[in-house]
């Protein structure tokens with residue numbers, strides 16, 4: 001199962017590469033590249049966040065083993081998204097890059113999401129889990145919820161008028177996080193008292 | 195004005211009915227006519243008798259495919275490729291008439307042919323800079339707006355000119371949403387409207403204006419951000435006070451009324467200091483007034499363009 005999902009996760013990147021070589025990225029290929037990578041970073045993050053609810057709903061334990069890989073794919077697409085912005089769009093113009101991060105709230109919000117993803121990706125090895133200890137590791141990795149919220153907000157803030165696509169992502173995120181909230185509520189006792 | 199608005203809608207429904215009849219006729223003429231119609235959609239009719247206009251730039255033209263497939267025309271959708279994709283929802287509507295009103299001696303309704311024909315069609319190769327920091331070099335065909343407007347004899351009270359775009363929510367997919375308040379309205383100060391650079395365009399790349407570029411009649415104001423260029427114009431009105439305009443009303447801190455291209459005044463969410471010329475890899479510096487400062491900077495003498503952005 002894992003190799004299949006791994007291949008599926010690579011398809012958007014492969015398609016981008018193929019389209020890039022065949023003049024298929026449209027009139028403004030750099031903008032298209034950045035946006036597509038951003039879209040897939042957010043989508044991968046939502047898919048990773050869907051693993052736990054899916055496992056609980058279906059009882060399929062094996063889904064849980066995909067979670068780390070999906071999270072790392074979210075990070076990989078985010079890394080390429082940011083690298084494309086820095087390297088290809090701003091062309092390593094560090095002065096402008098610094099000013100843009102400081103001045104543009106949507107960039108700052110995206111940056112915050114990205115910093116969280118860096119922390120999570122770099123502590124996702126078995127060695128790091130051991131070193132941090134399960135409790136602290138789990139606590140740290142709860143910040144993926146914040147990354148999801150910040151990334152969706154980043155998307156919402158960059159849109160000009162048509163906020164329907166970012167809102168769609170926000171609704172999905174709300175369902176995924178809402179599920180966890182409901183699960184965390186204490187179950188009512190039969191007599192109705194706690 | 196409200197009364198006029200409702201009569202406008204009726205007028206459009208009539209046109210739409212004509213369109214429907216047109217389709218029936220097409221069907222009656224059979225497959226050959228259909229094939230011809232499809233072919234004519236692929237290759238628009240070339241415009242004849244076009245002379246070379248002034249102010250042209252010698253910079254390389256943006257490819258026709260990019261200029262006709264990377265568009266902001268929200269009536270036809272909110273993504274860059276939507277207008278080209280949805281172009282067939284808005285077939286060339288004839289007769290196309292423009293209602294002229296407000297502070298002028300000769301208001302009335304005029305057909306597009308009568309509006310344009312008295313003047314020589316000029317090709318003007320202009321830089322076009324979008325507020326979203328991309329730019330193109332585009333060969334427009336049209337007549338100077340000032341020449342077209344003078345025949346209506348604007349009075350001394352005409353301080354602004356307002357342009358209203360087509361309103362047809364029954365066929366235009368963008369207008370089925372309320373993401374923007376329809377119809378789209380733009381406006382210029384009268385001296386901007388009368389400036390020889392300002393063009394009333396009916397063509398592009400030697401042919402009729404494609405639907406996705408604002409057919410059949412649009413405004414081109416090369417020293418301003420692209421959103422000032424109202425598309426598919428159905429009404430022109432001379433006013434004494436500054437008209438409300440769509441983007442400025444919607445987000446006044448992001449889209450100014452003047453919207454002169456200005457590298458020194460950032461958009462709220464991005465810098466305007468540079469731009470990506472479509473077809474080029476590296477960004478290039480943006481020029482004040484999009485490189486037309488020699489022609490138009492004088493219009494704004496004494497005005498603080500950081501405030502009046």
Ligand code: HEM
Nearest residue numbers: 031035038039041042078082085110111113114151155158
């Ligand atoms: C330093 C961090 C980041 C920077 C500088 C950044 C930069 C950008 C920029 C410049 C755009 C707009 C592109 C345009 O206007 O054409 C954008 C859009 C976007 N970004 Fe980011 N981003 C960052 C982090 C992230 C992260 C972590 C995610 C998701 C996990 C993300 C997801 C998105 C999405 C979904 C879009 C919208 C794409 C669309 O329009 O379809 N970004 N980002």
